[in-house]
Amino acid sequence: MSTAMNFSSKSFTPRPPDKGAFPLDHFGECSAFKERFMECLRQSGYESSACRQSAMAYLECRMDRRRLYSLKCVLLFSSFLLRQLMANEPLEKLGFKDLINEKSEEKTKKS
DSSP states (O other), rough: OOOGGTTTTEEEEEEOOOOOOOOOOOTTTTTTHHHHHHHHHHHTOGGGGGGGGHHHHHHHHHHHHHHHHHHHHHHHHHHHGGGOOOOOOOOTTTTHHHHHHHHHHHHHHOO
């Protein structure tokens, strides 16, 4: 009976995420992108591969907000604007290399 309550045999050691922090979007700066992604998931029966464009746009929004607020912080010296939604990361490293190649191919066809 006491073995069920014995947690000392296995200890859990938390570790940080591989890509760093991913804070919540408390001010809703990217909520429109998140809602488009969620709507796409609902329409596709929660098949995430069908919504990669929306996912990429959402992550781009989060990275852009970091750049935008970093610039404002330099200009305004305000600690309120120091929120960072996501560190900049090449989209290729986040698994969107094929989508980036499609965009560049479309641009060359239009030219």
